[in-house]
Every structure is written in C-alpha cells, then in structure tokens.
Amino acid sequence: MARPPRRSAPSTSSGIPWDEVTPAPVVLVTGTEALLAERAVDRVLAQARAADPAVEVTRVSAAGYEGGRLRAVVSPSLFDEPRVVVVEELHAGTDAALADVVDYVAEPAEDVVLVLVHGGGVRGKKALDAIRAAGALVVACDPIKREADKSAFATAELRRAGRRADASGLRALLEACGADLRELAAACQQLAADTSGVITEQTVARYYGGRVEATGFKVADAAASGRAGEAVALLRHALATGSDPVPVVAALAAKLRLLAKVAAARGRGLDPARDLGLAPWQVDRARRELVGWTPESLAAAITAVARADAEVKGAGKDPVFAVERAVLRVAEAARG
Known part of the structure; x- marks a missing residue:
C-alpha cells in the first residue's frame, strides 16, 4: 500500500463527514456519535484493504495504555507490510497514551495509517489540538x-x-x-x-x-388536529396492548413544541426548515395543523401536557387518566 499523501486539516472547524474519509497518515475521528465513528473507522479499513489486501491492522486501547506501545506497533515488521493502527478511546486515554500520540503525529511513520478515535469530552484537549495542528484529517462524528x-x-x-x-x-x-x-x-x-x-x-x-414511538405520534397527530374521538381510541388501544403513558405524553409534548416553533417562526419571518433545523414535511404538516390553533389555546395545551407529564412520572395517582385528560384537552385546544 503506497503511503497516502499528507493531508491538511479541513478548513471547517468540525471536520469532514464519516462517508468522505480516506486513508491518511493521521486520521482523527472525533465526536460522541459512536455509530458514525465506527463507520468512519470501517471505511478507512475497507479502503486500506482494497488498496492492499495484505495490510496489517492493529487496534490499541488508549485506556490502560502503557508507554511505548504505539511506537512498537508502528515499527516496520519483518516483511514491511503496510499497516493501519487504530487507537481507540483516546478520550479515556492514559497520560502515556496522550503523550505518545502527540509525539508520534509530529513525525508519522512511513506506510502507516494511524486512526485516532476520540469520543468527545474535555479529556485530551491539548492532544487533540496538537493532532489537528500536525495536519491530521479530522472526521466529525457529532450527534x-x-x-x-x-x-x-x-x-x-x-x-x-x-x-x-x-x-x-x-x-x-x-x-x-x-x-x-x-x-x-x-x-x-x-x-x-x-x-x-x-x-x-x-x-x-x-x-x-406497533412501536410505542409510532403509536404515541399517531395519538399526538390526531389530538393536535382536533380529532378527539380518534385520539382517545388510539390511546386506549395503545394502553391496552402494553404501551406506557410516559412515551405517549412525550409524543404529545414533542408535537406541541413543533407547533410552537413553527408558529413562532411564522411570526418572526424565519424559515423553520433552514433556521430551526426541521424537516420540510414537518413544517408542511405543522402549518396545516396550526389552522385551528391560537396562541392562547397552544399555551393552554402545553400547560395541560406539562401537568400530565408530572402526573405520569409519579406526581399523580392515575397515569392512564392523566394522559387521557391531556389528549382531550389538546384536541379541544386544537379546535380553538
């Protein structure tokens, strides 16, 4: 495997997406979204193996790391195969791990791709700064x-x-x-x-x-559209088949937050999709549903759901009654 060209850090502060990463002398995968981090590492390994099936892959945990381990695994082997070294859990790394990484990135070895995985947090911030300054390819894996x-x-x-x-x-x-x-x-x-x-x-x-999340959103959609009978029927079916009141109330709250955001954006001349990060279909549906709402009725519905949220989490004696009352009050508010 030919030595990948040195690449400088991206111009953006966060880095490139996981599905754009390519092998480089040093690749920093940083962020708290573990799925994206795993995919970034897998993508680098797949590309390295495609370039040379004989590539040697070594994984090193920075947690519990002992000094000198990194230099040992990047040193040329008897047959001088190309290597990919993945240092995991840099956010939990020992002082020796952080020191060895900083020392290494200043002068990376030939025919080695070093992938550093940092799961977020403040631990190792100075090391991260040094890694970026050394020209690492940074991959952003934020939630x-x-x-x-x-x-x-x-x-x-x-x-x-x-x-x-x-x-x-x-x-x-x-x-x-x-x-x-x-x-x-x-x-x-x-x-x-x-x-x-x-x-x-x-x-x-x-x-x-049959998922609780899907059931809860269907109840919330019906209630927010003023269809009280349908909303209660969906709720009773959900509860009878084992759904818990808590996620149903959470779905009601999420629906009302969405309506409030779109309504506020309309009043301030904002674009909900661009400025609030909402999906276009959410904005379209919310605008249709807001036809029957007033600021006062929206506030009343939010208050009713907040009360139900407290009651289903222990403040009330009957969670089922609390969520059904909230559904009815939301549906009533939706009709103005």
Whole structure:
C-alpha cells in the first residue's frame, strides 16, 4: 500500500463527514456519535484493504495504555507490510497514551495509517489540538439531533442500499425509529433487505407500526388536529396492548413544541426548515395543523401536557387518566 499523501486539516472547524474519509497518515475521528465513528473507522479499513489486501491492522486501547506501545506497533515488521493502527478511546486515554500520540503525529511513520478515535469530552484537549495542528484529517462524528438531518441521514442510508422512501414513508420511519441513530440505521437496512419498491408509510407500518414511538405520534397527530374521538381510541388501544403513558405524553409534548416553533417562526419571518433545523414535511404538516390553533389555546395545551407529564412520572395517582385528560384537552385546544 503506497503511503497516502499528507493531508491538511479541513478548513471547517468540525471536520469532514464519516462517508468522505480516506486513508491518511493521521486520521482523527472525533465526536460522541459512536455509530458514525465506527463507520468512519470501517471505511478507512475497507479502503486500506482494497488498496492492499495484505495490510496489517492493529487496534490499541488508549485506556490502560502503557508507554511505548504505539511506537512498537508502528515499527516496520519483518516483511514491511503496510499497516493501519487504530487507537481507540483516546478520550479515556492514559497520560502515556496522550503523550505518545502527540509525539508520534509530529513525525508519522512511513506506510502507516494511524486512526485516532476520540469520543468527545474535555479529556485530551491539548492532544487533540496538537493532532489537528500536525495536519491530521479530522472526521466529525457529532450527534444528529435536527429533524432535517435525521431525515437526510435516513434518505442517504436507503440510497446507499439502492432504495428510497416517499415522503410519508420517511416520516413514518423517523417517527418509529428516529430517536436513536443506530436504531434508525438498522431499520433502514432491514427495510432495504426485506421489502421491494418504494418504501411507503404502509411498508413501515408493517414492520414498526406497533412501536410505542409510532403509536404515541399517531395519538399526538390526531389530538393536535382536533380529532378527539380518534385520539382517545388510539390511546386506549395503545394502553391496552402494553404501551406506557410516559412515551405517549412525550409524543404529545414533542408535537406541541413543533407547533410552537413553527408558529413562532411564522411570526418572526424565519424559515423553520433552514433556521430551526426541521424537516420540510414537518413544517408542511405543522402549518396545516396550526389552522385551528391560537396562541392562547397552544399555551393552554402545553400547560395541560406539562401537568400530565408530572402526573405520569409519579406526581399523580392515575397515569392512564392523566394522559387521557391531556389528549382531550389538546384536541379541544386544537379546535380553538
């Protein structure tokens, strides 16, 4: 494997996405989203093996690291094979690990790709600064929190598998599995493997329609649209089949926060998708639902759900009654 060209750090402060990383003398994978960090490392290893199947891969844990270990694993072997060394858990590294890494990156070895994985936090900040200053290729693996970014992530996951979802299918997928990125990725992979054609809301419902998250969002959608009877029926079915009141109340709260954000953006002349990080389909739906709302009714609904949240978490005697009352009050508020 030919020695990769030295690359300077990206011009952005955060770094490049995981799916753009290529082997380099030093690659710094940093951020708290473990799934993306794992993928960045796997991508470097896959490209290194594609370039030379004989590449030697060594993994070193920085936690419990003893001085000199890094120099030992990057030293030329008897047959001088190209090497990839992955130093994991740099955020939990010993002082010796941090010192050896800083010393090494100042003069990287030939035919070695060193991948440093730092899971976030303040530990090792001086070492990170030194690694960046030495010209490491930095890969950003920050949490994906904005709804628009989750939507883009799921779309990209399906595209890599040669599939796509329509707007309703994507919305249903995010509502069912969007809270955890690893779970969302697994759902995309399962749907890509087990179904055919365009992924629709019905496709997602066959696999994930019984999930608590999906059920809670359906209750919240019906209540926010003023459909009290439907909302209560969905709620009672969910509770009868084992759903807990807590995530249902959480879904109601999430729905009202979304409505409040879109309403506030409209009043301030903001673009909710661009300025608030919402997915376009969320904005479109919220605008339709806001037709029956007033600022006063929205405030009243938020107050009712906040009360229910406290009651289902121990402040009340009957969690089922608390969540049903909240659903009814939200539906009443939605009708103005």
